Amino acid sequence: MTMAPAPDVKWGVLGAGWLVQTATGAAIQHAAGAQLYATGARDIFRAEATGAVRAYDNYQAVVDNPEVEAVYICLSNEAHLPWIRACITAGKHVLCEKPMVLTAAEAASVCAEAYDAGLLLVEAVWSRWHPRMRRIVDLASSGAIGEITDYLATFTFDGVASDNYRLSPDHGGGALYDVGIYPLHAMFAVLPEIESVTVLAVNQKHSDQGVDLTTMADLTWGGATRASITGSFIMPQSQLLSLIGTEGEVRVADNEAFATYQKPTELWVDGHLENFPSTDAYQVMFEEVSARIRGANGWLLPHRDSIRVARTVDSLL
8 A cells, every 4th residue: 555645844934035035935835845835024025925825914923823834934133032932832843044043052942942842943054955065074974084183164255235134233143143154064064073162263343333244263172173264244255165184185166165056066075076966955954854844864953063053153252
């Protein structure tokens, strides 16, 4: 007897801004095992534009909808914590855009709350689902390049509009939260055994409102091993990622280590070029989280990684 396929996970979305309109809304619609069921936004027309089955002019209606099984939170950073908790209270699984929350204490607390409720809570660092990043993690964890001694990663660009929430301290703005989070997540992905790092040096430039426009940090995790990470809103565009080990080197071949979207990518592994096909890592993310909700195989970004990154951010701000 053939088993009927599991029904699609009905996703609700909080927020209908640029990312949802241009990438993640379509990713849910194209993801196997997922349905874009409800979107809530402050503007009903933007909610309707996502193509969801149900559209609302507020967020609470999505959380309250009994058909919604999982909620994707795509709001400004300060709104993540209260809406994660609202979703958990309502019995919904949660996929929340990075940074999941703003402090390590908040991260540890909501992860524990979700675990105790038997619900998934996943930080949506989409680059972690990309095949190239998975290959980098595999190379590091397998010992193919030996013990990692040096790590370098940057995510910088020049140009954030003055009225953008990324520059608002009230909205959890700043370069470290917005783009510096990617180098930090990749660092802990390739260093699963490291619980915390020591800050050797940090250089920051702040706006008049007090958010960091640039954060450059040198970190260590013992001995001579060292990491250098940079996140900035006011530097030329750069997305570098390289690992140097005692037995080899890995580095991203292009200048898009963290924001490659639906186009082929490359990776240098000890002087040999590896190629990866065009991939929508957002779609992969929704497919794998949906699979786990249904009890099937699917990779989830570990709570431990979210907490380790948040702890490091605490030490840099």
